[in-house]
Amino acid sequence: MRLYNTIHKKIEPVSPIEPDIIKMYVCGPTVYGDIHLGNARAFVVFDQLYRILLHSFKRVLYVRNITDVDDKIIHAAKEKHMSIDDLTTKTNARFQEAMDLLNVLPPTVQPKATQHIEQMIHMIVTLIEKGHAYVEQGHVLFSTPSYDNYGCLSQKSLDDLISGARVEVAPYKKDPRDFVLWKPSQGDDIGWDSPFGFGRPGWHLECSAMSHHYLGNTFDIHGGGIDLIFPHHDNEIAQSCCAFSVPQMASIWVHNGHLMVNHQKMSKSLGNFITIWDLLDRYDCEVIRLALLMTHYRHPLNWQYESTIEQAQNIYDKIKRSLDYIGHANKDEDVDADIISYLQDDLNTPLAIQRLIHLSQEKAPSLFKSAQFLGLFCKKKVISLSDQEIESWIHKRKDAKMVKNFQEADRIRTFLKDQGVILEDTKDQTIWYVS
RNA sequence: GGCCGAGUGGCAGAAUGGUCAUGCAGAGGAUUGCAAAUCCUUGGACGUCGGUUCGAUUCCGGCCUCGGCCUCCA
Numbered sequence A: 001m002r003l004y005n006t007i008h009k010k011i012e013p014v015s016p017i018e019p020d021i022i023k024m025y026v027c028g029p030t031v032y033g034d035i036h037l038g039n040a041r042a043f044v045v046f047d048q049l050y051r052i053l054l055h056s057f058k059r060v061l062y063v064r065n066i067t068d069v070d071d072k073i074i075h076a077a078k079e080k081h082m083s084i085d086d087l088t089t090k091t092n093a094r095f096q097e098a099m100d101l102l103n104v105l106p107p108t109v110q111p112k113a114t115q116h117i118e119q120m121i122h123m124i125v126t127l128i129e130k131g132h133a134y135v136e137q138g139h140v141l142f143s144t145p146s147y148d149n150y151g152c153l154s155q156k157s158l159d160d161l162i163s164g165a166r167v168e169v170a171p172y173k174k175d176p177r178d179f180v181l182w183k184p185s186q187g188d189d190i191g192w193d194s195p196f197g198f199g200r201p202g203w204h205l206e207c208s209a210m211s212h213h214y215l216g217n218t219f220d221i222h223g224g225g226i227d228l229i230f231p232h233h234d235n236e237i238a239q240s241c242c243a244f245s246v247p248q249m250a251s252i253w254v255h256n257g258h259l260m261v262n263h264q265k266m267s268k269s270l271g272n273f274i275t276i277w278d279l280l281d282r283y284d285c286e287v288i289r290l291a292l293l294m295t296h297y298r299h300p301l302n303w304q305y306e307s308t309i310e311q312a313q314n315i316y317d318k319i320k321r322s323l324d325y326i327g328h329a330n331k332d333e334d335v336d337a338d339i340i341s342y343l344q345d346d347l348n349t350p351l352a353i354q355r356l357i358h359l360s361q362e363k364a365p366s367l368f369k370s371a372q373f374l375g376l377f378c379k380k381k382v383i384s385l386s387d388q389e390i391e392s393w394i395h396k397r398k399d400a401k402m403v404k405n406f407q408e409a410d411r412i413r414t415f416l417k418d419q420g421v422i423l424e425d426t427k428d429q430t431i432w433y434v435s
Numbered sequence B: 001g002g003c004c005g006a007g008u009g010g011c012a013g014a015a016u017g018g019u020c021a022u023g024c025a026g027a028g029g030a031u032u033g034c035a036a037a038u039c040c041u042u043g044g045a046c047g048u049c050g051g052u053u054c055g056a057u058u059c060c061g062g063c064c065u066c067g068g069c070c071u072c073c074a
Helices: A037-056 A071-079 A084-101 A113-129 A158-163 A205-215 A226-244 A285-293 A307-326 A337-344 A349-362 A367-373 A387-402 A406-418
Strands: A002-005 A010-013 A021-026 A059-064 A133-136 A139-142 A179-184 A199-201 A219-225 A250-256 A259-261 A421-425 A430-434
Touching (some): A037 A059, A037 A219, A113 A133, A113 A179, A113 A205, A179 A226, A219 A226, A226 A250, A285 A307, A285 A349, A307 A430, A387 A430
Antiparallel strands (some): A133 A139, A139 A179, A179 A199
């Protein structure tokens, strides 16, 4: 298994720190509103990575957090006149629904930030003790000059960061690049008591605290969107390496490219976003997943209305037809070996899908398992007839056709259609599928 | 300004140092009680200028164009 490591800018072998076990942390959603298709891409990509890791190693510990305390959440709750708890609970439920629709496997753990405040406070105390953080006007800030390696992930030098600063520097910062570990909460704002006063954690801290809590000092893979490289992941590295006195937080850093609309990033602030729910009335959620995997995860995915999803639909239909043609019994074959090796080579889903199309054209028996490995054709539609009953009706219809009793043949086809089963005659056989 | 990435046939979109993507559209054909669909064949491309090489769309460098990050962001 090989993966592109952002920190070294090259493809490297995945070799677990502890034998046979891979520990992976992926930055999850901030639950204040529905995820859009760009967010969904990240979770589908890392789900596919999770699947190939599960196949390639004995054990995989996969942690994906839920950010349920954040200024955006506070604002959204006020706007919607909801309690924070109510908003985050409902949004999280919608998120889980989306993951389920896209056939994203549940991670080993989905820790919530609010349930790890204690660990975060502990980290801050350590950082202050070690001289990497300071208290100023009720805020606790990380001192970026105290960490020589700051910016190692994004390759940003300290000077570049200053010259590029676009934002007013808060008065409580000793250095413009310092970032907040703890901020004070006023009035009825959400907050917790701490040695530094009533307040709440800065955004970057939770991932450091929770990844350490579940995966230890240094773990194998840390993932997220490309936009998280700086400052989020660089800040995580700074906090974790300083607090836990380790040279590196994770061995391999994996980042997925953006979903683009008209050559611009899909984002909530630009308003150019769609959600998977916007597509569900016209497209199967598995078609959405396929569309998201047809582009390599590190490349930008340009979402063209509607051709991107239409192409996925066409490919999906062709594979589905082949599956129907192969039949509904022959499903015990292993996943195609080429697909495994493509995925093991920096998660090359486009090549894997190309191979899947070829398997489909060849009507290969491994098609079903291979498609399922990519998270496709996992959802089974329920019908009242058993496979055997359907086959029996098809047989009766064949007999009727043999004696040119087309009336009876059409009657059977209509009967099955009413049950949700569609028959199609091909050159040498009759195939069926559930509508 | 700094760091990073992308530029492929009519459209969309992959892989790749020499031979195939694939989907839609186009052309020709096959199959068919009906329905629905499928299959086969075929044309057409690699931003630009150099370099490395027996050979580059693929590797390297310059240039042009576009995008991302440098503020919250998957």
